[in-house]
Amino acid sequence: MTGADQTPRATPRRPPRKRPDAAARRQAILDAALAVFAEKGFAGARMEDVARRAGTAKGTLYLHFKDKAALFEGLVRTAADPVLGMMEAQVAQFPGSTRDLLVLLFARLHGEIICTPRRHIVRLLIGEGERFPELADFYFRTVVARGQDLLRAINARALARGEITSDAALRFPQLIIGPFLTAVIWIDLFERSEPLDAEAMLAAHIDVVLRGLGWRDEGVGA
Amino acid sequence: MTGADQTPRATPRRPPRKRPDAAARRQAILDAALAVFAEKGFAGARMEDVARRAGTAKGTLYLHFKDKAALFEGLVRTAADPVLGMMEAQVAQFPGSTRDLLVLLFARLHGEIICTPRRHIVRLLIGEGERFPELADFYFRTVVARGQDLLRAINARALARGEITSDAALRFPQLIIGPFLTAVIWIDLFERSEPLDAEAMLAAHIDVVLRGLGWRDEGVGA
DNA sequence: GAATTATGACTGACCGGTCAGTTTTTTCAA
DNA sequence: TTGAAAAAACTGACCGGTCAGTCATAATTC
Numbered sequence: 001m002t003g004a005d006q007t008p009r010a011t012p013r014r015p016p017r018k019r020p021d022a023a024a025r026r027q028a029i030l031d032a033a034l035a036v037f038a039e040k041g042f043a044g045a046r047m048e049d050v051a052r053r054a055g056t057a058k059g060t061l062y063l064h065f066k067d068k069a070a071l072f073e074g075l076v077r078t079a080a081d082p083v084l085g086m087m088e089a090q091v092a093q094f095p096g097s098t099r100d101l102l103v104l105l106f107a108r109l110h111g112e113i114i115c116t117p118r119r120h121i122v123r124l125l126i127g128e129g130e131r132f133p134e135l136a137d138f139y140f141r142t143v144v145a146r147g148q149d150l151l152r153a154i155n156a157r158a159l160a161r162g163e164i165t166s167d168a169a170l171r172f173p174q175l176i177i178g179p180f181l182t183a184v185i186w187i188d189l190f191e192r193s194e195p196l197d198a199e200a201m202l203a204a205h206i207d208v209v210l211r212g213l214g215w216r217d218e219g220v221g222a
Numbered sequence: 223m224t225g226a227d228q229t230p231r232a233t234p235r236r237p238p239r240k241r242p243d244a245a246a247r248r249q250a251i252l253d254a255a256l257a258v259f260a261e262k263g264f265a266g267a268r269m270e271d272v273a274r275r276a277g278t279a280k281g282t283l284y285l286h287f288k289d290k291a292a293l294f295e296g297l298v299r300t301a302a303d304p305v306l307g308m309m310e311a312q313v314a315q316f317p318g319s320t321r322d323l324l325v326l327l328f329a330r331l332h333g334e335i336i337c338t339p340r341r342h343i344v345r346l347l348i349g350e351g352e353r354f355p356e357l358a359d360f361y362f363r364t365v366v367a368r369g370q371d372l373l374r375a376i377n378a379r380a381l382a383r384g385e386i387t388s389d390a391a392l393r394f395p396q397l398i399i400g401p402f403l404t405a406v407i408w409i410d411l412f413e414r415s416e417p418l419d420a421e422a423m424l425a426a427h428i429d430v431v432l433r434g435l436g437w438r439d440e441g442v443g444a
Numbered sequence: 445g446a447a448t449t450a451t452g453a454c455t456g457a458c459c460g461g462t463c464a465g466t467t468t469t470t471t472c473a474a
Numbered sequence: 475t476t477g478a479a480a481a482a483a484c485t486g487a488c489c490g491g492t493c494a495g496t497c498a499t500a501a502t503t504c
Contacts, residue, residue: 022483041353043265047460048486057485062461120352127349129411130342131263140415168426174408174418175427178400181407186396189351193362196396204390205397212434244449269494270452279451284495 026064029054033075038120042072042128073138076125079118080143083108084150091150098158099210105154106202109180114198119184126185148173158213165214179205248286251276255297260342264294264350294350295360301343302365305334306372313372320380321432327376328424331402336420341406348407370395380435387436401427 032054036045047068051058065071087105094101113119129136151173158164169176183198190196254275258267269290273280287293309327316323335341351358373395380386391398405420412418 025483039353041263041265041350043263044353046458058460059462059486060484063483068460123348123352126345126407126411128263130345131261131266133414136411137415140412144412145416166430168430172401172423172426174404174423175401175430178404178427179394179397181404182396182400185348185403189348189358190362190366192355193359194367201394201396204394205400208388208390208397208434209430210434211436212430212432214433268492273452280494281452281496282450285449290494 022064025054025056025060029056029061029064029071030075030078033071034079034117034120037072037075037124038117042068042124042132069132069135072124073135076121076135076139077142079121083112083118084143084146088146088150091153098154098161098163099206099215101154101157102206102210103203106180106206110199110202114180114183114187119187122181122184123188147177151176155213163216164210165216166212169209169213176209244286247276247278247282251278251283251286251293252297252300255293256301256339256342259294259297259346260339264290264346264354291354291357294346294354295357298343298347298357298361299364301340305330305340306365306368310368310372313375320376320383320385321428321437323376323379324428324432325425328402328428332421332424336402336405336409341409344403344406345410369399373398377435385438386432387438388434391431391435398431 029050032050033045035053036050040046040049045068047061048058050071051061054061061071065074087108090104090108091101094104113122125136125139129139152170155164155167155169155173155176159167159170179201183196183201186196187198251272254272255267257275258272262268262271267290269283270280272293273283276283283293287296309330312326312330313323316326335344347358347361351361374392377386377389377391377395377398381389381392401423405418405423408418409420
């Protein structure tokens with residue numbers, strides 16, 4: 001912290017810390033919430049634990065979020081939005097082959113989600129989604145639908161460039177994202193029982209799925 | 223329990239018992255538990271609801287299961303075991319092509335899991351598994367490890383028959399099962415937002431993945 | 445009538461959300 | 475510049491409700 005105006009410990013009633021501004025505090029709450037929700041699930045997470053970890057009192061949480069569900073929603077929104085935005089931008093102006101594009105995107109998914117606490121959000125949503133339909137709907141609109149559009153765009157691009165021949169992934173983008181989901185789940189649940197090299201698995205997935213969609217190295221026109 | 227010394231005074235024909243026998247009651251509890259856990263999640267499920275649905279009092283539950291976690295464990299065990307056993311038997315003596323075998327297995331997964339309340343167990347496990355490590359370990363041993371062995375056996379068989387050339391699915395059985403998981407999750411969470419024809423998706427998956435693994439229609443030897 | 449099985453009221457712990465009170469920051473008149 | 479009051483931010487004890495698990499009692503069986 002700021003070393004200049006540190007007050008001596010003589011007066012215990014006086015917290016020397018300056019108040020963080022609203023945005024910083026909100027972010028601290030979200031960070032704490034991610035950790036606690038990830039560890040305990042939605043129902044099992046205690047608001048008091050979130051508060052303690054964020055360095056605030058419980059009441060303060062309710063100045064920033066209406067209730068527990070709103071906190072969770074805020075969590076999903078802030079975690080997913082930047083990653084998706086970045087990917088959309090990259091797809092929109094990627095010059096190289098579709099294979100290189102997929103390699104890049106899965107590397108992003110690996111680095112930004114699988115290897116970070118963000119992956120817990122995915123698993124959390126899966127577990128709690130059915131009990132909170134409005135949350136599942138929100139997640140569908142905010143993340144899933146956008147992700148599907150992204151995958152469809154990639155597939156349409158590959159078809160147009162003559163790199164692949166099958167439209168299966170256009171009809172079922174789930175076929176592309178499935179192993180990523182599996183990896184997220186595996187790491188959280190079974191890593192202790194049997195470690196998984198997610199990066200190698202996703203690389204194998206790209207190979208298999210592209211070949212399965214009729215991959216030709218240079219495309220039809222080149 | 224020896225058959226020789228039947229109770230002298232009792233009527234030889236068993237009068238219809240008013241109380242259901244232990245096994246039937248246990249099954250009734252498990253059926254009720256599946257419904258309630260599926261709807262509310264582990265933490266949200268109330269033991270009293272399970273009891274009411276099973277037609278017993280709450281205390282009776284504790285005559286059959288030590289606590290809530292033991293009930294959940296019993297649920298996982300009884301739901302998964304028969305399906306896996308059936309599949310193992312089928313794979314062990316299947317005469318036809320690997321494609322036909324995969325079609326058959328995914329049809330089973332569709333009919334026995336995706337289309338039944340059993341699919342909720344999968345989703346439940348994903349959501350709650352990290353909070354109950356011993357449950358995740360149990361599930362891994364009971365279901366996941368067996369499923370992997372099954373998939374590896376299928377892939378080894380296909381390689382041996384010269385039907386495919388890639389060993390990717392031997393190294394990562396997750397690539398085969400991924401879309402099935404995705405389908406389970408999708409149906410529970412997003413069916414309302416965007417319906418998914420799981421059967422068609424799994425059919426497309428088989429096509430893509432077999433082609434991706436280097437499928438040859440007749441195998442090398444035939 | 446003894447043994448087994450079932451019951452459901454009860455208990456103790458837990459937790460989301462509130463709010464009266466406290467501390468910090470801002471405002472503004474002198 | 476000052477300092478006093480108003481506004482804003484924060485706190486945590488508390489409340490109301492929930493629920494897993496218990497156990498004294500009752501019902502059924504043999």
